[in-house]
Amino acid sequence: MLSANTIWIxxxxxxxxxxxxxxxxxxxxxRNKAKGSLLTxxxxxxxxxxxxxxxxxxxxxxxxGPGAYYRGGLGYWISEMSYIxxxxxxxHFTMNKVWVVNQQKGGTLVTPxxxxxxxxxxxxxxxxxxxxxxxxxxxxxxSTLVAIAQAAQYATDGAINYRMAVIVVGLIMTIxxxxxxxxxxxMADTVQGLLFIAMLWVIVIACLIVGFGGSLSTALDTLxxxxxxxxxxxxxxxxxxxxxxxxYPFSCAIGWTIMLPHVFVRSGYFGDNMKTQRKLSxxxxxxxxxxxxxxxxxxxxxxxxxxxxxxxxxxxxxxYMVKNFVLSFNPTLASILxxxxxxxxxxVGLSTANAFLGVxxxxxxxxxxxxxLHVKVPEKRETTVNRAIxxxxxxxxxxxxxxxxxxxxxxxxxxxxxxxPLFSVLVFGLYWKRATKQAAIxxxxxxxxxxxxxxxxxxxxxxxxGAIGLLGSTITMVVVSLVTKQPESDSAPFFATLEAGMNxxxxxxxx
Numbered sequence: 001m002l003s004a005n006t007i008w009i010x011x012x013x014x015x016x017x018x019x020x021x022x023x024x025x026x027x028x029x030x031r032n033k034a035k036g037s038l039l040t041x042x043x044x045x046x047x048x049x050x051x052x053x054x055x056x057x058x059x060x061x062x063x064x065g066p067g068a069y070y071r072g073g074l075g076y077w078i079s080e081m082s083y084i085x086x087x088x089x090x091x092h093f094t095m096n097k098v099w100v101v102n103q104q105k106g107g108t109l110v111t112p113x114x115x116x117x118x119x120x121x122x123x124x125x126x127x128x129x130x131x132x133x134x135x136x137x138x139x140x141x142x143s144t145l146v147a148i149a150q151a152a153q154y155a156t157d158g159a160i161n162y163r164m165a166v167i168v169v170g171l172i173m174t175i176x177x178x179x180x181x182x183x184x185x186x187m188a189d190t191v192q193g194l195l196f197i198a199m200l201w202v203i204v205i206a207c208l209i210v211g212f213g214g215s216l217s218t219a220l221d222t223l224x225x226x227x228x229x230x231x232x233x234x235x236x237x238x239x240x241x242x243x244x245x246x247x248y249p250f251s252c253a254i255g256w257t258i259m260l261p262h263v264f265v266r267s268g269y270f271g272d273n274m275k276t277q278r279k280l281s282x283x284x285x286x287x288x289x290x291x292x293x294x295x296x297x298x299x300x301x302x303x304x305x306x307x308x309x310x311x312x313x314x315x316x317x318x319x320y321m322v323k324n325f326v327l328s329f330n331p332t333l334a335s336i337l338x339x340x341x342x343x344x345x346x347x348v349g350l351s352t353a354n355a356f357l358g359v360x361x362x363x364x365x366x367x368x369x370x371x372x373l374h375v376k377v378p379e380k381r382e383t384t385v386n387r388a389i390x391x392x393x394x395x396x397x398x399x400x401x402x403x404x405x406x407x408x409x410x411x412x413x414x415x416x417x418x419x420x421p422l423f424s425v426l427v428f429g430l431y432w433k434r435a436t437k438q439a440a441i442x443x444x445x446x447x448x449x450x451x452x453x454x455x456x457x458x459x460x461x462x463x464x465x466g467a468i469g470l471l472g473s474t475i476t477m478v479v480v481s482l483v484t485k486q487p488e489s490d491s492a493p494f495f496a497t498l499e500a501g502m503n504x505x506x507x508x509x510x511x
Contacts, residue, residue, distance in 0.1 A: 001323055002338055004159040007152050010339050011169075014346055018176050021188040042107060042272045045279035047190050052266045052280060053287050054189035054196070054351035056257065058140065059147035061200055061295055062345045064409040067315035069299025073235035077296040079245060083253035084288045088281040090258055091267060096277050097430055098268035100501035101494070110362045112264040112422075118497075119429040121490040122437035123371060128444050129422065130367030133261040136415040137360040138397055140260070143411035144349035145170050145401035151345040154319045155338050166401045173350055174394030177357045178387040186270070188354075192347040197287070199344040200294040206337055207301050207321050210329045219304040227307045236303060237311070243463035251465035254423045255416035257284075261363065262355035274505045315408055353397075361389040413465055414455065420466030421447020421473035428477050430498075433491060439480035447473030 043051070069076055101118060102109045109115055113129040116122075149165035205214075212218040229236045233245065240248070257263060271277045302309075302317035305325060309317065318341050327334040365386050369375050377385050405411065425443055428435040451469035455461030460468075 001157055001327065002155050002335060004156050006335075006339065007156055007160060007342055010343055011152075011346060014343055015172050015176070018188050018192075018350070021191075025187055043186050043270055043276075044272055045276040045283075047186050048266065048270050048272075048276050049280055049283050049287070050193040051186035051189035051270070051351075051355070052263060052284060053291070054193035054348065055262050055266060055355040056288070056352075057193075057196070057291060057348045058352035058412065059144050059345065059349050059408055060412065061196060061291060061348045062151070062318055062341060063147045063315045064143075064407070064412055065292070065295035066298040066302065066317045067311070067407075068239075068409060069296045070303050070309065070314040070317055071235060071237035071239040071311060073230040073232070073240070073303075074296075074300075075231075075233045075235055075245070076240055076248075077292065079240070079249040080252075080292045080296075081289065083249040083257070084285045084292065086253045087257050087285050087288075090253065091277075091281045091284075094426060094430065095258060095264075095267040096274075096281070097498060097502075098264075098426075099271055099274075099277050100505055101498055102269050103505070104497045104501040107269070109269055110265075110366050111359065112259075112261050112268075113363070113367045115268065116422075116425065116429065116440065117371075119491060119494045120435075120437035120440050120486075122441060125437055125441050125444065126367055127372045128441060130363045130372070132418060132422065132444065132448055134360055134363050134368075136419045137261060137356045137363075138393070138400065139411040140415040141353045141356045141360075141393070141397040142400045142404060143408045143415075144353040145173070145398060146404045146411070147408055148342075148346050148349045149401065150316065151319070151342045154316055155342050163402050166398060169346075169350075170394055170398030170401065173353050174357065174391055174398075176350070177354050177361075177390050177394070189351045192351055196344045196347045197291055197294075199340045199347075200291065200298075202340065203318060203337055203344075204294050204297045204301070206326060206333060207298065207318075210326050211301055211305050211321070219301055222304040223300065227303055230300070230303060236307065241463055243460065247464040247467045250467050251413070251416055251420055254470065255420040255466050259419040259423050259426075260415065261359045261419070262352070265359050265362075266355070311407060357390050357393055360393045361386045364389045364393070410462075414461070417451050417455070417461065417466030417469065418448065421451065421469040424470060424474040424477050428481070432481070433488075433495065435477065435481045436484045436486040437490070438484040438486065439477050442480045443473040443477040446476045 072079075098115055101115065105118070109118070111130065112133055113126045116129055117126045145166050148169045149162050152160045152165040152169075153162045208214055208216060208219065212222070223230045227236050229238075233242075234240045258267070267280060271280065298318060298321075299314075302314070302321055305321060309320070313320070319338060322334050322337045322341065326337060365377070365382070369377065369385075422444060424447070425440045429440065447469040449469075450472040451461075451466050454464055454466075454468050
């Protein structure tokens with residue numbers, strides 16, 4: 001539909017914008033002699049909220065999400081809304097306390113495993129968690145490259161080779177993170193987050209006008225007559241059975257919004273004050289509901305227009321509607337929407353990939369090189385080493401993206417599932433002084449093994465995701481803690497730090 005030149009020009013303009021942001025933030029920090037590193041940031045609430053949202057949305061917004069609603073129906077959307085509402089509660093009892101501890105430590109925590117080490121004082125646990133968090137990062141970065149390359153290929157009717165698109169996007173993405181780091185990525189997310197939300201709803205409204213004269217009731221009537229399964233479980237494709245109705249929202253409420261490493265550091269380390277943390281807790285569900293509802297509307301309209309797409313085709317429902325319905329209605333509008341679809345896909349994909357690359361680099365440099373292998377990197381070379389790590393991880397993700405699974409959804413959900421068991425370690429570590437490092441180690445291993453068996457042995461990963469692993473890690477955490485002991489001196493400083501921080505920040509904000 002579009003020429004290859006049009007797509008590359010659009011992508012080039014977008015990347016120039018991102019590089020300009022990275023260069024601006026870097027130069028500003030140098031002029032102000034701001035302290036920090038490539039891998040850390042402290043930002044006000046508007047930037048934190050938008051970088052969190054942009055990092056969270058990923059390729060779900062334009063690919064996996066519409067396809068999931070196309071296959072799962074209205075019940076799937078209800079599942080989404082149920083876990084979004086839980087975010088303020090979960091964040092209040094977990095991530096706000098993580099933030100308090102980090103502030104008391106002078107903002108020195110960089111990786112998720114850093115926080116666990118503060119509580120349990122176990123080098124072995126730090127290494128195990130570092131590996132698990134790193135394993136969750138690569139599939140997610142891979143999914144973004146797959147989505148952007150598919151968007152380019154589909155928008156140009158194959159004029160852009162998929163593999164070439166993966167390689168070009170992967171290299172540019174890696175260069176951007178190397179230039180700017182965490183803070184520039186956060187600033188870029190603030191702008192591009194608003195961009196992709198606006199573009200999402202433009203696509204929704206345009207397709208509704210073209211397909212049904214702008215009448216949502218007409219689209220719903222069509223679904224009621226032709227695909228009534230949309231309005232009930234297990235959905236049009238029988239895709240959300242009883243296990244999925246529990247496993248999916250439960251996994252997302254914990255794995256997606258809290259435990260993925262890039263959102264862990266954003267919600268736990270990035271806020272510049274307690275007001276920022278509270279804004280994040282209460283604004284995030286509102287923005288998520290806006291985005292998720294727009295994504296559901298695309299699946300709804302697409303299913304009302306055509307109800308026989310395969311699973312992999314349903315993840316491309318946006319460009320499908322543009323090509324097969326909008327193009328005949330208004331070619332100019334179709335071209336604008338297709339460019340918008342591609343740029344929007346690039347925006348959400350790269351924001352998430354940038355976040356993952358940054359935190360993955362921190363995991364390798366801090367958790368593995370520094371604290372596991374005990375290799376001391378001179379301070380002057382830390383940034384160079386971090387950039388080298390980003391390059392390696394970016395290249396690995398690029399290679400994996402060349403031959404991906406059929407569904408982007410599969411990559412995303414596996415990343416979510418693999419980190420879910422670590423949530424029980426976090427909660428028990430915060431609230432149970434009796435919890436031991438031995439229990440944390442065994443619990444992390446047992447939970448991870450159960451998730452892997454769920455996917456690769458029992459073949460129920462597509463419905464239970466990480467729920468079984470979380471259950472196993474929770475039970476293990478309790479049992480092993482009761483039969484093992486750890487010196488109180490290991491955890492006493494942590495709880496003293498937490499208590500001092502709670503008195504400092506909560507009493508101050510209450511006044």
